Amino acid sequence: MTTSRIALLAFGTALGIVTTQPAFAKGVLRYGMAAQDVGTMDPHRATTTPDKPITGWLFNGLVRFRPGSDDIGALEPDLAESWTSNADGTEWTFKLRSGVKFHHGYGELTADDVVFSLKRAGNSATSAFSADYRSIDTIEAVDPLTVKIKLKQPIPSLLGLVANYHGGNIVSRKAAEEKGANFATRPIGTGPFMVKEYVPQERVSFVANPAYFRGAPKLDGIEYRYIPSDSSRDLALKSGELDVTYGRQDEQWIASTKAAKGVIVDIMRPAELQQIHLNTKSAPLDDIKVRLAVATALNRSEYVQFIGANLAQPARSVVPAGNLGWDGSTPVYGEGNAAAARKLLAEAGHPNGIKLRMVQTSLPTMLSVAQVAQAQLARAGITLQLDVVDHQTFHAQIREDRSQVVYYSAARFPIADVFLTQFFHSASIVRTPTASINFSHCAVADDEIVKARSEPDPAKQKQLWATAQKKIIAQICAVPLYEQLIAYARRDNVAWGYELKAEMHLGPIVTELTELK
Structure with a gap:
């Protein structure tokens, strides 16, 4: 056995993560x-x-x-x-x-x-x-x-x-x-x-x-x-x-890994859209002013800084950029204005703030993003309780509608219909007979989503998808945070x-x- 393998085994055993080779x-x-x-x-x-x-x-x-x-x-x-x-x-x-x-x-x-x-x-x-x-x-x-x-x-x-x-x-x-x-x-x-x-x-x-x-x-x-x-x-x-290894999603890792002898870093699409979904049927999130407060408290630029410019870009819609039918013309919230968020909460009858529950996966890359959101919301008097579970349990519980706030990272077949249908059509609302992953209980754009599927004119189809995105953003069914590319490293x-x-x-x-x- 080589010296490097012995060292790796000793290091891994000490951390409790490596067994037999x-x-x-x-x-x-x-x-x-x-x-x-x-x-x-x-x-x-x-x-x-x-x-x-x-x-x-x-x-x-x-x-x-x-x-x-x-x-x-x-x-x-x-x-x-x-x-x-x-x-x-x-x-x-x-x-x-x-x-x-x-x-x-x-x-x-x-x-x-x-x-x-x-x-x-x-x-x-x-x-x-x-x-x-x-x-x-x-x-x-x-x-x-x-x-x-x-x-x-x-x-x-x-x-x-x-x-x-x-x-x-x-x-x-x-x-x-x-x-x-x-x-x-x-x-x-x-x-x-x-x-x-x-x-x-x-x-x-x-x-x-x-x-x-x-x-x-x-x-x-x-x-x-x-x-x-x-x-x-x-x-x-x-x-x-x-x-080959899955990479850490940050700039420091990219720089240090590229500097290592005999190692290549691959950065690839598709960009996974990172969004915070808000349950519009769960008090106090059933009040759009409260949802606006949450969206106002979140800060997209901090996520890009946290992840790194090589890997992340601010999200501009509830559909990923690059998808056929993406529309980025509607301003999205997420500028990190804690004072404005507190004012909105007070106007909604919550001068002392609110508490929200969020089921969260223990996957390190996703947990760290949720913790950033937790810190951002805390500045505005919004307590985000993170119930951390293993990844399979996370997927089961969010589909059981057990989380008021859902942080979800997703890439899909790159056509707007897929994202809109799965996350924002009423037929996809969790815990319904036709459930998919509509965690927000959003139903404001059903008409446009359905019409776009069978619209033969590509220009009209894109317009229907654009209108659907505008309606979903206006109702603050979800807060798009950032889009993240994928990094891996390999030996040369x-x-x-x-x-x-x-x-x-x-x-x-x-x-x-x-x-x-």
Whole structure:
């Protein structure tokens, strides 16, 4: 064992985060993530930054974003080799590649697997993204290699729903039905890598899929290690114990990491929109003047300073910049005026301030942002009680409507409809039969959101999306804080095999072309 490995083991053991170290083949990429453990490897449930990159290694969609790109205009064939649609975009037919094989002997991909997967993605009992699929009327297997999808009405993002992203990932029907809940840690897809071993709170080991339809991977496998300590991951990267690591989201980390010998920092899109959602049905937030006080007390520029200009920019709408349909023409609150916020509270009948409850994840990067918000609000006499829980519990409780204030970080398929529908349409209000992630109980822009989906004129469609954003901002359903890019670091012998500018999976995708030089 090398001296550096002995040092790392001693350091990690002292912190209680590193246990046994597996033996590595020469071509195994060692990838460090800032998390205690896996949440899920089920692509229809994977919502977190630590879980999303994995789905990109294991699964494919009917179409895909090019590796390293988030360009919705450049989607290309994946499991489908071709597709057609009727004139009004309500009927789509996909022809599948022949001979695509699932991992670990689960047979060849057929249209039945695609139908099963997309119906599973549209079922709230089996998917975190079910709301995205409400416009689908029927999905049928015309023959073993042909799938037909009929829509209730045209939508602006059908290809996005069948891309290699969120619910568009295709799973093995046989494996999903056979494994049940165990599919979360024993998933079966068609991607370039497949799960070999899962060690709780330590790592997931992946091996190359020699039958991958684009060709056998250049790597032998991947070791995805869970190392929540930033300093431990940094040490592991610089000592050569890791090849890739999730980065700290601050300027100092970027500068120090770039200065390290043999290390490269990758900064990529999409920018995750960081927003504070306010429950407009929960007193005292049911008073718009109180919501205005909260929005006035928050200070966007402090977040940009806290995170760093290389990684963050002030948010200008409740939809991320760069999304098709984004509109930044309406001024948003968040200038950090504590005196003005106190005055608003007094006018609303709260001269002694208010107390709000916020369920908050223990993920360090998100917890630190919540603590900044807590400090900003305290200056205005607003006490923000943080109930800190693990990340899975956080997601469960905010969907149970147990938090008056929800801090949520999100990137979605880059069309305004997706963000507006999930966060701000009344059908998405949490704890309703059609719930998604509308934590604010906002319902002021339903008409515009719905009309925009089937508007054939692109200019009119964009105007409807702009009006929806204006209404949501005016009602202060949420306070957009900042947009944050994603930073990773790698040893300089890691070659992704593509130009990394963006990645919808919120982390570099390891493809069949990725290698260790």
